[in-house]
Amino acid sequence: MGNRVSVSLSSLQSYGDVPSVIDHCRATLPPARGPVSEWVSSTLSRPPGRCFAVPEAEDDPFLGDDSALALYLLYELHYRGIAGVDDEWEWAPQLLAARAEIERRVLDRLRDAVPQQDEVDDVVGKLQALIDDDQGPGLSRFCEHDATWEQMREVCMHRSAWQLKEADPHTWALPRLGGRPKAALAEIQRGEYGNGVERDVHQHLYALTLALMGLDTRYGFYLPQLPGVTLATVNLASLFGLHRSWLPAMVGHLAAFEMSSVAPMAAYSAALRRLEAPQDACHFFDVHVVADAHHERVAAEDLVGGLIGQQPASAPMILWGAEVLMWSEREFATHVLTAWRDGQSSLLRAAAPEHMEIPEAALV
Ligand SMILES: [Fe+2]
Numbered sequence: 001m002g003n004r005v006s007v008s009l010s011s012l013q014s015y016g017d018v019p020s021v022i023d024h025c026r027a028t029l030p031p032a033r034g035p036v037s038e039w040v041s042s043t044l045s046r047p048p049g050r051c052f053a054v055p056e057a058e059d060d061p062f063l064g065d066d067s068a069l070a071l072y073l074l075y076e077l078h079y080r081g082i083a084g085v086d087d088e089w090e091w092a093p094q095l096l097a098a099r100a101e102i103e104r105r106v107l108d109r110l111r112d113a114v115p116q117q118d119e120v121d122d123v124v125g126k127l128q129a130l131i132d133d134d135q136g137p138g139l140s141r142f143c144e145h146d147a148t149w150e151q152m153r154e155v156c157m158h159r160s161a162w163q164l165k166e167a168d169p170h171t172w173a174l175p176r177l178g179g180r181p182k183a184a185l186a187e188i189q190r191g192e193y194g195n196g197v198e199r200d201v202h203q204h205l206y207a208l209t210l211a212l213m214g215l216d217t218r219y220g221f222y223l224p225q226l227p228g229v230t231l232a233t234v235n236l237a238s239l240f241g242l243h244r245s246w247l248p249a250m251v252g253h254l255a256a257f258e259m260s261s262v263a264p265m266a267a268y269s270a271a272l273r274r275l276e277a278p279q280d281a282c283h284f285f286d287v288h289v290v291a292d293a294h295h296e297r298v299a300a301e302d303l304v305g306g307l308i309g310q311q312p313a314s315a316p317m318i319l320w321g322a323e324v325l326m327w328s329e330r331e332f333a334t335h336v337l338t339a340w341r342d343g344q345s346s347l348l349r350a351a352a353p354e355h356m357e358i359p360e361a362a363l364v
């Protein structure tokens with residue numbers, strides 16, 4: 001069993017504090033939610049080797065609670081790994097083949113939801129129009145004016161799936177790019193990783209926000225409570241990032257991500273101020289208002305513009321990646337707002353563990 005370390009509440013209290021080794025621990029396998037996540041859990045609980053064929057999904061292959069969790073766990077093998085799961089599973093051929101089957105279902109679903117255009121000109125202009133014309137459900141606007149403290153905590157729990165690994169999925173694209181778009185992505189990522197200063201890594205600033213809202217800062221802690229529609233937003237970036245064939249979609253995803261960030265980030269910061277959260281809890285959002293005003297220009301002009309200059313034929317896929325991002329974010333926001341309108345939590349009922357013991361060997 002090995003040595004175990006007891007976990008206590010986060011020590012993050014103010015800007016400048018950095019997460020501890022405990023915060024960087026691996027996620028543990030959450031309870032399964034259906035046949036596909038059950039198949040993943042039972043497979044990963046065994047020593048690496050052969051695995052059974054992946055079962056048919058009984059829910060939406062992209063947004064469903066079961067299917068999205070299954071893919072999220074398979075992708076997590078490429079990030080920090082999962083506590084108690086042998087790292088050799090990451091490149092086990094049969095598991096990769098099974099993941100490819102799950103990804104095929106996801107891509108069919110995405111193409112169905114957001115058809116890709118055959119030809120696209122003026123991609124940067126179309127990306128800007130996509131952002132400007134977005135008639136999303138307005139989750140950040142609702143939060144700015146109306147959300148309760150508990151609802152803001154819910155939003156922050158949802159977003160922990162993305163923000164505690166923020167920028168990592170996009171980093172997969174770096175070695176796949178060359179020249180101007182590579183330099184542009186490096187410039188964006190430099191900011192995401194705190195310009196080399198540990199306390200300013202955006203993932204760390206988000207952990208501080210969680211701590212000051214009385215939430216748990218550990219990576220993957222809220223996984224059991226996150227619905228498929230939340231995990232799907234992360235899976236989308238992992239899907240595009242891990243496949244070189246989807247590099248233009250990744251670039252479009254990142255560009256739209258940066259170009260649509262400033263107003264929502266300002267709204268979330270305003271929401272926390274309205275609710276009298278500690279100033280340092282707002283810092284993560286305030287930083288993005290400034291940083292993403294820069295990132296959106298670099299992403300549009302040099303990342304997208306640079307890739308188009310090198311590969312004009314990539315234009316339709318760049319736009320598609322952006323459109324899929326916007327669609328998945330609308331699905332997420334609609335889910336949250338619908339649950340709240342019905343007087344319910346937008347999280348799954350599964351309770352996060354109050355106390356978690358982590359094998360020392362799982363620490364990274
Ligand atoms: Fe960021």
Ligand SMILES: [Fe+2]
Nearest residue numbers: 258291292295
């Ligand atoms: Fe950014």
